[in-house]
Amino acid sequence: MKISRLYLKIYFYFLAILFLVCFIIIPLIFFLSVDKPYKNLLQKRMGLFVSLMKTSLFKEDLPSAINDIARQAGADVAVYGEGGEVILTSGKHIEPLQSDLMGKVKNTGFYSDITKKRLFFLTTVDKPPYAYMSVSAEAVDVRERRSKFFFWLLVLCVIVSVLVYPLSMTITKPLEKITKKAMQFSRGDFTVFEKKEGKRKSSDEISRLDEAFTHMSGELLRMIEAKKELLSDISHEMGSPLSRMKVSIELIEDKVKESKIPSSEVILALSSDIDDMAKLVKELLDFSKMDLKGYTLDIKQCNLEELVKLCVKSFEPLTGRNNISIEIKKEGDLQNVSIDEEKIARVLQNLLSNAIKYSPQNGVIEVLLKGEKEHFFVSVKDDGPGIGKENGEKIFFVFFREDPSRTRGTGGAGLGLAMARKIIELHGGRIWVENPGEKGAIITFKI
Ligand SMILES: Nc1ncnc2c1ncn2[C@@H]1O[C@H](COP(=O)(O)OP(=O)(O)OP(=O)(O)O)[C@@H](O)[C@H]1O
Ligand SMILES: [Mg+2]
Numbered sequence: 001m002k003i004s005r006l007y008l009k010i011y012f013y014f015l016a017i018l019f020l021v022c023f024i025i026i027p028l029i030f031f032l033s034v035d036k037p038y039k040n041l042l043q044k045r046m047g048l049f050v051s052l053m054k055t056s057l058f059k060e061d062l063p064s065a066i067n068d069i070a071r072q073a074g075a076d077v078a079v080y081g082e083g084g085e086v087i088l089t090s091g092k093h094i095e096p097l098q099s100d101l102m103g104k105v106k107n108t109g110f111y112s113d114i115t116k117k118r119l120f121f122l123t124t125v126d127k128p129p130y131a132y133m134s135v136s137a138e139a140v141d142v143r144e145r146r147s148k149f150f151f152w153l154l155v156l157c158v159i160v161s162v163l164v165y166p167l168s169m170t171i172t173k174p175l176e177k178i179t180k181k182a183m184q185f186s187r188g189d190f191t192v193f194e195k196k197e198g199k200r201k202s203s204d205e206i207s208r209l210d211e212a213f214t215h216m217s218g219e220l221l222r223m224i225e226a227k228k229e230l231l232s233d234i235s236h237e238m239g240s241p242l243s244r245m246k247v248s249i250e251l252i253e254d255k256v257k258e259s260k261i262p263s264s265e266v267i268l269a270l271s272s273d274i275d276d277m278a279k280l281v282k283e284l285l286d287f288s289k290m291d292l293k294g295y296t297l298d299i300k301q302c303n304l305e306e307l308v309k310l311c312v313k314s315f316e317p318l319t320g321r322n323n324i325s326i327e328i329k330k331e332g333d334l335q336n337v338s339i340d341e342e343k344i345a346r347v348l349q350n351l352l353s354n355a356i357k358y359s360p361q362n363g364v365i366e367v368l369l370k371g372e373k374e375h376f377f378v379s380v381k382d383d384g385p386g387i388g389k390e391n392g393e394k395i396f397f398v399f400f401r402e403d404p405s406r407t408r409g410t411g412g413a414g415l416g417l418a419m420a421r422k423i424i425e426l427h428g429g430r431i432w433v434e435n436p437g438e439k440g441a442i443i444t445f446k447i
Contacts (some may be wrong), residue, residue, distance in 0.1 A: 005173075007168050007169065007172035010168045010171060011164060011165070011168050014164050014168065015065055015161060015164070017073070018157055018160055018161065018164075019157065024151050024152075024155050025130065025154075027150075028154065030149065038076060042392050056068065059401050062079070062088060063088060063180075066078075066079065066088055066089070066090045067090050069091075070090030070129075073242050074292055076273045077089070077090040078090065078395055083127075084096045088323055092269065094396035104283050108315075114248070126222055127325075130267075136198075150339040169284060171206070174206045174207075174210070175206060178206070178209060178210055178213060181213065182213065185213075185217060189414070190217055190221055191217075191221070192217070192226070193213050193217040193218075194217065194218070210397065213257055221337055221386060224368065226397075228401075230398055232400070233398070233399035233414075234284065234399075235411055237243060237280055237399065238277065238280065240279045241273040241274075241276050241280075242277070244269070244273050245273045245274065245277075248266050248267075248269055248270040248273070248385030249270070251266045252266060252267070252270070258422070260271060260428055275409075280413050280415075283413065283415045283419065284415070286419070287415060287419050287422065288416065289397070290422045290423070290426065291422075295426070297340035297341045297343060297427065298341075298342070298343075299338050299339060299340055300333070300338070300339075300340075300341060301336050301337070301338055302336075302337060302338075302339055302341045303335050303337075304334040304335075304337045304339070304344075304369060304376065304378070305328075305330060305333070305334045305335070305338070305369060307344065307345060307348070308328055309328065309346060310345075311345055311348040311349055311352060312326045312328065312352065312367065314349070315349075315352050315353070315356060318353075318356055319356060322356070322359070322362075322363070323361055323362045324361075324362070324363045324364070324365060325361050325363075325364050325365070326352070326364075326365045326367060326381060327364065327365070327366050327367070328366075328367045328369065329366060329367070329368045329369065330369045330370075331368075331369065331370045331371065332369075332372060332376070333371045334369050334371040334376055337371070337447070339427060339447065340423075340427070342421045343426075343427075344427075346419065346420075347419075347420040347424065347431075347445065348378070348380075350416035350417065350419065351380040351420065352365070352367075352419050353378060353416070354380075354382075354416065354417070354443070355381075355382035355384070355441075356382075357380045357384075357442075358382060358441070359383060359384045359386030360383065360402055363382060363383050363384065365377070365380065365381065365383075366379075366380075366381040366385060367380055367381075369379065375447060376446070376447060377444060377445070377446045378444065378445055379442050379443070379444040380443050380444075381440060381441070381442040382440055382441055383438060383440040384439065385439060386435045386439050386440050386441045387402065387433050387435060387436075387441045388402060388437065391430075392433050395417050395433060396417050396418055396420075396421040397418060397429070398414065398418040399413060399414040399415065399418075399440075400414050400417075400418075401414040417431075417443075420445070424445045424447065427447045429445055430444050430445065430446050431443065431444070431445040431446075432444060432445075
């Protein structure tokens with residue numbers, strides 16, 4: 001089995017912390033809280049004992065003093081002679097001091113005997129026969145406790161180290177899975193994040209990472225699909241005028257072969273198809289240019305009210321034909337707005353042309369302008385059929401038209417609103433649609 005690097009890293013970090021805690025921090029605490037106070041107690045008692053001895057006040061009652069101290073200190077107390085022989089003890093059988101230890105006793109302090117089983121606090125009294133004094137703590141107790149403690153600490157470390165293995169696995173396994181999927185994804189299997197084996201319900205970072213990848217792959221798939229759709233839409237949009245143009249050319253050819261003059265209707269239809277095609281190609285080109293990195297707007301101060309009036313005026317021939325009226329309503333100051341005038345005019349033209357296209361005879365279109373401190377709003381409201389709720393977002397997609405028959409009666413290519421959204425978003429704004437009531441549509445943008 002291949003062990004992941006991340007797993008090893010986590011495992012070793014954990015072990016390092018575990019050993020630091022067990023063998024440095026805990027022993028230090030143990031020493032400070034158990035060993036040290038015990039030694040201090042012995043030292044204190046011994047000091048008292050020696051000073052009493054020196055005053056020779058209680059020489060006569062030395063055995064009971066030794067017993068007293070032994071009881072209070074929880075240790076055995078002994079008085080040794082110069083050669084290490086035991087002169088007096090607190091009761092238990094105490095071995096004489098080894099000669100090498102006697103040699104070491106120059107200062108008052110703690111000493112261990114060779115077997116390390118006993119801890120001595122030795123001090124000297126210069127008056128014979130008490131040449132050396134010692135409290136021999138049966139340190140076996142403390143030491144035994146200490147070694148038992150370390151033994152169990154070691155057992156604990158081993159148990160924890162074994163337990164850490166599956167624990168680290170729970171972190172690294174899902175990460176490994178995600179890494180594997182990401183690799184598959186990078187090799188072109190874009191559906192890999194959609195295949196869910198046993199859904200993870202938790203909301204930890206790893207699950208969120210998995211969700212983020214799933215979302216990302218979903219978005220990418222959506223973009224790939226959109227690209228495919230766009231390509232097929234473009235072919236379709238170009239295919240229809242091209243086949244119409246082919247028919248017109250064939251008709252003209254037939255006439256020429258018969259040395260006749262082709263009818264002006266055929267030539268006009270051909271010319272109109274060429275115009276449509278040229279317009280579509282130009283719009284597509286403009287649209288794709290706006291997607292390019294580094295595309296910038298030509299932002300200048302402009303009078304929005306004037307711009308709207310100009311756009312409305314340009315539609316007069318069309319509105320006049322259907323007796324449609326356009327009313328402009330204004331609120332707030334719109335004299336100085338920072339926009340790319342040409343692009344916003346394009347948005348307004350599309351919103352107005354849509355409203356006119358869908359307005360009934362004698363319809364009324366309202367253009368509402370509202371200027372606020374930092375933003376302004378423009379709404380175009382008509383009393384046509386309105387836009388289906390389910391298409392509120394879709395109408396801003398490239399080539400989307402509510403009428404699936406794609407008749408040219410009401411429609412252009414379905415590029416206008418997609419272009420409008422792109423322009424508004426480039427201005428840092430937003431565009432949306434509302435249906436005011438039973439009929440009609442309001443399309444608003446805010447910059
Ligand atoms: N005011 C409106 N009332 C009803 N439907 C609308 C209105 N505005 C837009 N739509 C719907 O949204 C679709 C997309 O509009 P868009 O302006 O993008 O395309 P188009 O007008 O069909 O073509 P183009 O603008 O490229 O000439 C329209 O085909 C229509 O179905
Ligand atoms: Mg349009």
